[in-house]
Amino acid sequence: MWQTDVLQEKVLETLDRQTDIYQYSLRSMAPHPNTDYVVLRSWRNDASKGFSVLVCVSVDQADSPALAAVRGVVLESHYLLESCGTGRSRLTHICRVDLK
Incomplete structure (x- = not known):
């Protein structure tokens, strides 16, 4: 795992080949509690x-047990990965998250 703050992660439901419901929890620095998220993610x-x-x-998945003390809300998250020639790419990330 490249992100050391990720405590747990799992796919809750696969909707199709490019869409799933995914849950993950992140470690927070004290005094903030750890936070988990349940998101609908889709890629093209x-x-x-x-x-x-x-x-x-974020989606409301009633049957997903909390992995952390607080459930955060991803209002929007967009990743764009563009090829910039041989062995090079550009990553753009736009995100709005309510950490609670």
Whole structure:
């Protein structure tokens, strides 16, 4: 895992080949409590244009047990990965999160 603050993560439900409901929890620095999130995430690839997109937004998943003390809300999260030539890419991330 490249992100050391991730405590747990799991796919709760796969909706199709490019969409799932995903839950993860993040460690917070004291005195803040650890936070978990349940998001609907969907991704698209267009190899001919050289980009990939990942979009996430929080969903209410009543049967998902809390992994941390607080459930945060991802209002919007967009990742755009663009190819910039051989071995190079550009990543743009736009995100609004309510940490509670």
